[in-house]
Amino acid sequence: MRRRVSDNTLWFWVFVGPFAAGLALFTYVPLLWSVYLSFFDAHNTVSPTDFVGFGNYTAMLRDGAFTSSLGTFAVFSLFIVPATYALSLGLALMVHRVRRFQAFFRSVFFLPAACSYVVAALIWKMSLFSGVRFGLVNTVLGWFGVEQTAWLSTTHPPWYWLVIVTVRLWLQAGFYMVLFLAGLQRISPRLYEAAAVDGARPGWQVFRYITFPQLRATSVAVVLLLVINAFQAFDEFYNLLSDARGYPPYARPPLVYLYYTALGQGQNLGMGSAGAVILALIIAVVTVFQARWFGLGRKEAD
Amino acid sequence: MTISRRTLLGSGAALGLLTACGSNTGRGKDGSTGGKVALGHWYHQYGEPGTEDAVRRYAAAYDRAKVNVQWRPGNYDQQTAAALLTDAGPDVFEVNGPTLDQIQGGQVVDLTSLLDGVKDDFNPAVLAPKTYDGRIWGVPQVVDTQFLYYRKSLLAAAGVRPPATLDQLVDAARALTRDRVKGLFLGNDGGAGVLGGTPLYAAGLSLVTADGAVGFDDPAAARTLGKLHQLYADKSLLLGAPSDWSDPAAFTQGLTAMQWSGLWALPAVLKALGDDFGVLPFPKDGPGGRPSVPVGAYAAAVSARSKHQAEAKAYVKWLWVERADFQEDFALSYGFHIPARLSLARRAAKLREGAAADVVSFVTDHGYAQPLLWTPALQTAYQDALNRIIKDGASADSELRAVVRRAKDELQRVKKH
Incomplete structure (x- = not known):
């Protein structure tokens, strides 16, 4: 019996150990190291000696480019969170109602989620929204006599948002649709029967008073995930807008700016870490606030 | 000896962990x-x-x-x-x-x-x-080095002479812009990235002076950079081309009449266009100006x-x-x-x-x-400002004032060492 216990401990560590070690080594150590670096003047070094206290933090908060990148993020999430939410919910409602070929439609809409952000960004940049006359969108608009537009280079009006938002919408709507579908399938049919008996009109009224409230927990999770994903936006921005000489000052989310500060030729690891810590704090505060506000973890329709 | 499935898995995991630690330096x-x-x-x-x-x-x-x-x-x-x-x-x-x-x-x-x-x-x-x-x-x-390539035949057809000043370049680019051909290609970002300090040197200024001070704290800087916005506002610039300025494809495929590109592109341009092209430095601007190439x-x-x-x-x-x-x-x-x-x-x-x-x-x-003291942080600040001047028509004066302030701080920092 004793042998059994020690065996279990051994096997626990055999299975958990590598992952725990990996997590510590590749996540927690760098994380803490980054916090440590943020208090030093760390140009081109990860073992700095020049302690500057909160100097990097104040410099970062005074840096107009960094604060405007936070603004960029806010604008981006204002676009992308409601748009993805509405689109994926709409898709889920439609697919849910389809009687035949449901598996087919589900797969078709889910498929883009399997595509890499980099690949999709390049397709959007090079073939759909290419600025010259042979880009797909410009070709189609050209049939109607519309002048060619440089989608990613025009700042008035900011057409680049159209490219950035559509690529992410296409990539992630299918994934959230699946989450909503799972939520829809858990709603008891009896509720709809009761609603019908009580005289609720099918369509908007049923959606407003039965479906939508019943999806509360799913909605909260989806919005939370969408906001965090928006915070982490990097791939499509970088691949759509960067060039050999850097990145334009518009549509520059915090991670892209920090990437250039800390990991570009600048290698200002102290400032970069300070920015990363600020960003992490903002994400933490927003998430906690959101979770309390929406009551994350409460049961459906509590 | 029989090997149980667990032993096999366990040793497999351990082996995997060991081999994963190799590296090639x-x-x-x-x-x-x-x-x-x-x-x-x-x-x-x-x-x-x-x-x-x-x-x-x-x-x-x-x-x-x-x-x-x-x-x-x-x-x-x-x-x-x-x-x-x-x-x-x-x-x-x-x-x-x-x-x-x-x-x-x-x-x-x-x-x-x-x-x-x-x-x-x-x-x-x-x-x-x-x-x-x-x-x-x-x-x-x-x-x-980098310089301006121009298509001789297109300039002749439009009755334009190779530009010798920045004003002439702006006029030429406008005159050369046709239905399907743009006048000038300075990169898909409108030029802020690739031009960098070149227009400042063409105005007789510099990024950092020989004694380590800011080299463009001068009204002439704003005047010159402001003219670059004219190129954008006139819609003379090619934007959103499939390959960026470092590739001569836009020039050789006739998307643009003039392109800023590198010396490395010369063999490809020569092969595609024969002698139907010429080269120019960035044209001078203002009384103290002189042509410049980086x-x-x-x-x-x-x-x-x-x-x-x-x-x-x-x-x-x-x-x-x-x-x-x-x-x-x-x-x-x-x-x-x-x-x-x-x-x-x-x-x-x-x-x-x-x-x-x-x-x-x-x-x-x-x-x-580019002077050694022109650090990547300054490069970013300046390029952001130039980008806003060219594309948003931001006031060159106030944008540059902010960069000058930043540059003074940064030059102070690097001189401390």
């Missing part, structure tokens, strides 16, 4: 092979075919050490910057620098002694940014983390100082660069005729190299 296991020291030498990926084979051939010809060449595609500056923080980096590496922070951070080794006696044979314009505190921190390999050089540097610094320095000296035949081959046989050695540049027959000869004279007469 480009050096031998213990830093030496067959009695000879092993050196890792990194290059960024050159686009021209044959270059990789050539550098491997040079390395193989060195008999005092075993040199492992690593040819690194992707974002080279970031790869080297990260590798220099660890022991897994290269011994010798080429760098578009070294940057001031790399020098001040003690990441690269002083190479002054390598150039004893031949220092004057290196192009002074590109040697200057490799020099800090009177010491030399990188050996220039080849000189590269010059730069990749340099060979030695990492301070190398365990074989003496051997690495000896190898750099052998390749980039002594072996003139290899330097000439590297500069002229594959891509198209100007040798960093003045004696080789004078000898090169390919550089004595046609557009190439014009370019060499631009470099000699109008070339400026």
Whole structure:
């Protein structure tokens, strides 16, 4: 019996150990190291000696480019969170109602989620929204006599948002649709029967008073995930807008700016870490606030 | 003995963990092979075919050490910057620098002694940014430059003469813009990235003065940069082209009548257009102006983390100082660069005729190299401002004032060291 216990401990560590070690080594150590670096003047070094206290933090908060990148993020999430939410919910409602070929439609809409952000960004940049006359969108608009537009280079009006938002919408709507579908399938049919008996009109009224409230927990999770994903936006921005000489000052989310500060030729690891810590704090505060506000973890329709 | 499924899984996981810890640093296991020291030498990926084979051939010809060449595609500056923080980096590496922070951070080794006696044979314009505190921190390999390509036939058809001033360039670009052809291509971002300090030098100013002060704290700077917005506002600029300014495709395919690009593009332009093109420096602006072209050089540097610094320095000296035949081959046989050695540049027959000869004279007469004190942080701040001036029509005056303020702080910081 004793042998059994020690065996279990051994096997626990055999299975958990590598992952725990990996997590510590590749996540927690760098994380803490980054916090440590943020208090030093760390140009081109990860073992700095020049302690500057909160100097990097104040410099970062005074840096107009960094604060405007936070603004960029806010604008981006204002676009992308409601748009993805509405689109994926709409898709889920439609697919849910389809009687035949449901598996087919589900797969078709889910498929883009399997595509890499980099690949999709390049397709959007090079073939759909290419600025010259042979880009797909410009070709189609050209049939109607519309002048060619440089989608990613025009700042008035900011057409680049159209490219950035559509690529992410296409990539992630299918994934959230699946989450909503799972939520829809858990709603008891009896509720709809009761609603019908009580005289609720099918369509908007049923959606407003039965479906939508019943999806509360799913909605909260989806919005939370969408906001965090928006915070982490990097791939499509970088691949759509960067060039050999850097990145334009518009549509520059915090991670892209920090990437250039800390990991570009600048290698200002102290400032970069300070920015990363600020960003992490903002994400933490927003998430906690959101979770309390929406009551994350409460049961459906509590 | 029977092996249970669990034992098998357990040992498999352990083995996987062990093998995952290998790494390839480009050096031998213990830093030496067959009695000879092993050196890792990194290059960024050159686009021209044959270059990789050539550098491997040079390395193989060195008999005092075993040199492992690593040819690194992707974002080279970031790869080297990260590798220099660890022991897994290269011994010798080429760098578009070294940057001031790399020098001040003690990441690269002083190479002054390598150039004893031949220092004057290196192009002074590109040697200057490799020099800090009177010491030399990188050996220039080849000189590269950028300038304006223009299509002679399109200019003739529009009745436009090759522009000699910035105002003429703005007018020419407008006149050359037709239904399907734009007047000028300065990169997909509208020019902020590739032009950098070039317009300032064309206005007779500079990024950083010789004594380390801000070089564009002058009303002329705002006047000149403001004219670049005119190009954008006139819709004379090609934007959103499939390949960026460094590739001559937009020019050779007739998407634009003029394009800013590099010397490396010359063979491709020559092949596509024959003699239907000419080259120009960035035109001067204002009374104190003079034409300008940027010059730069990749340099060979030695990492301070190398365990074989003496051997690495000896190898750099052998390749980039002594072996003139290899330097000439590297500069002229594959891509198209100007040798960093003045004696080789004078000898090169390919550089004595046609557009190439014009370019060499631009470099000699109008070339400026980005000062070492112009740090990446300043580059970002300035490029952001220029971008807003060109595309948003932001006031050049107030944008530049902010950059000047930032530049004063940053120059103060780097001079503290």
